[in-house]
Amino acid sequence: MAQLTIIGTGLIGTSLALALRQAKLKDLELVGTDSDNLSRSGANKTKAFDRVENRLSNAVRGAGIVVLATPVMAMEEVMEVIADDLSEGCVVTDVGSSKKVVLDWAEKYLPRHVEFVGGHPMAGREKSGPENADANLFKNKVYCVVPSSRASSRAVSEVTNIAEAVGARTYFISVDEHDSFVAAVSHLPFLLSVALVGCTSKSPNWDDIAQLAATGYEDSSRLASGDPIMHRDICLSNPEPIVAWIDSFIKELYEVRQLLNAEPEPDRDSVHELFEKAFVARNLWQAGAVNQASRVHQSAVDVPSFTESVGDFFGGSLARKAMESQKKLFRGDRNDRPKDR
Numbered sequence: 001m002a003q004l005t006i007i008g009t010g011l012i013g014t015s016l017a018l019a020l021r022q023a024k025l026k027d028l029e030l031v032g033t034d035s036d037n038l039s040r041s042g043a044n045k046t047k048a049f050d051r052v053e054n055r056l057s058n059a060v061r062g063a064g065i066v067v068l069a070t071p072v073m074a075m076e077e078v079m080e081v082i083a084d085d086l087s088e089g090c091v092v093t094d095v096g097s098s099k100k101v102v103l104d105w106a107e108k109y110l111p112r113h114v115e116f117v118g119g120h121p122m123a124g125r126e127k128s129g130p131e132n133a134d135a136n137l138f139k140n141k142v143y144c145v146v147p148s149s150r151a152s153s154r155a156v157s158e159v160t161n162i163a164e165a166v167g168a169r170t171y172f173i174s175v176d177e178h179d180s181f182v183a184a185v186s187h188l189p190f191l192l193s194v195a196l197v198g199c200t201s202k203s204p205n206w207d208d209i210a211q212l213a214a215t216g217y218e219d220s221s222r223l224a225s226g227d228p229i230m231h232r233d234i235c236l237s238n239p240e241p242i243v244a245w246i247d248s249f250i251k252e253l254y255e256v257r258q259l260l261n262a263e264p265e266p267d268r269d270s271v272h273e274l275f276e277k278a279f280v281a282r283n284l285w286q287a288g289a290v291n292q293a294s295r296v297h298q299s300a301v302d303v304p305s306f307t308e309s310v311g312d313f314f315g316g317s318l319a320r321k322a323m324e325s326q327k328k329l330f331r332g333d334r335n336d337r338p339k340d341r
């Protein structure tokens with residue numbers, strides 16, 4: 001019987017186990033482990049796992065596949081600790097929201113007789129823990145697959161099989177593209193949500209303002225209720241792409257500000273056009289009309305731009321220098337890449 005071990009039996013780890021159980025894969029033993037007693041007992045209650053182990057070494061010994069489902073920054077230590085207990089031919093994968101650091105750690109800590117293939121299901125919610133796990137969480141969702149340079153086609157297939165078994169769509173992507181693109185559509189949104197809550201709740205009038213906050217505020221602030229450890233680890237493990245997208249967002253918001261601050265008064269057509277364009281862009285995305293074919297006409301990695309004028313306004317030449325090094329980074333000039341990310 002093949003053994004699949006999930007380290008981290010929280011929301012994603014236990015959802016994965018529930019989904020694999022639901023897929024009724026033959027001859028598969030699902031083993032879970034977690035450093036947190038409550039997560040282990042919560043995972044046991046879901047009946048997703050055949051066994052939940054207290055000790056990491058007991059959980060990974062004999063496993064054909066190991067899935068790391070802890071917060072990203074914990075994965076370094078986990079890889080170091082399990083390295084000696086991994087069997088020959090074992091495939092190690094993860095579900096972390098940043099890929100560059102995880103692939104670097106895999107290269108550094110995992111023995112040569114195992115293979116690493118990075119993974120990231122583009123599915124989740126703002127509630128953590130096994131009690132919020134859902135067997136259908138990954139259905140019809142994109143599952144990013146980022147193989148390490150040494151991964152064989154067999155190892156890649158093992159991971160795509162998992163993704164497909166839980167109902168997701170596999171999506172092959174390079175590590176730099178992954179970290180930049182998810183910074184745009186996953187990491188930037190929760191930071192905007194956090195900034196919105198920060199900006200409003202710090203107002204001296206918040207007690208009164210809060211009485212008026214309704215569905216618009218609730219929708220836009222939802223992601224601020226996400227697990228602080230998960231959000232912290234995402235920011236610590238993917239800072240450069242996130243900063244680049246924050247800069248791009250500041251530029252966008254600054255342009256909106258300029259429109260509304262125009263003298264003698266805002267231009268009606270320009271303000272209308274702002275909303276019209278966003279309305280159309282969002283509708284196209286929601287209708288599934290933004291497809292990969294359109295990428296053929298674009299550069300391989302989407303680098304957000306940050307104009308000189310806005311750079312001057314907010315950060316002067318230092319901000320511009322930072323953006324220049326960012327651009328080099330995304331052009332693939334790895335010599336400039338910080339070594340200790």
Ligand code: NAP
Pocket residue numbers: 007008009010011012013033034035036039069070071072074077078095096097098120121122123124125126127128129130227229230234
């Ligand atoms: P979660 O519900 O908090 O589960 C993570 C579990 O890992 C927790 O029980 C945690 O215990 C445990 N853990 C921490 N350090 C550990 C260690 N050294 N060894 C064993 N277990 C350890 O978080 P999650 O939402 O499932 O996220 C897990 C991963 O999935 C993260 O890397 C995240 O970036 C990624 N992800 C999340 C989402 C999402 O929307 N939630 C979506 C896609 C991917 P403690 O509670 O004691 O820390």
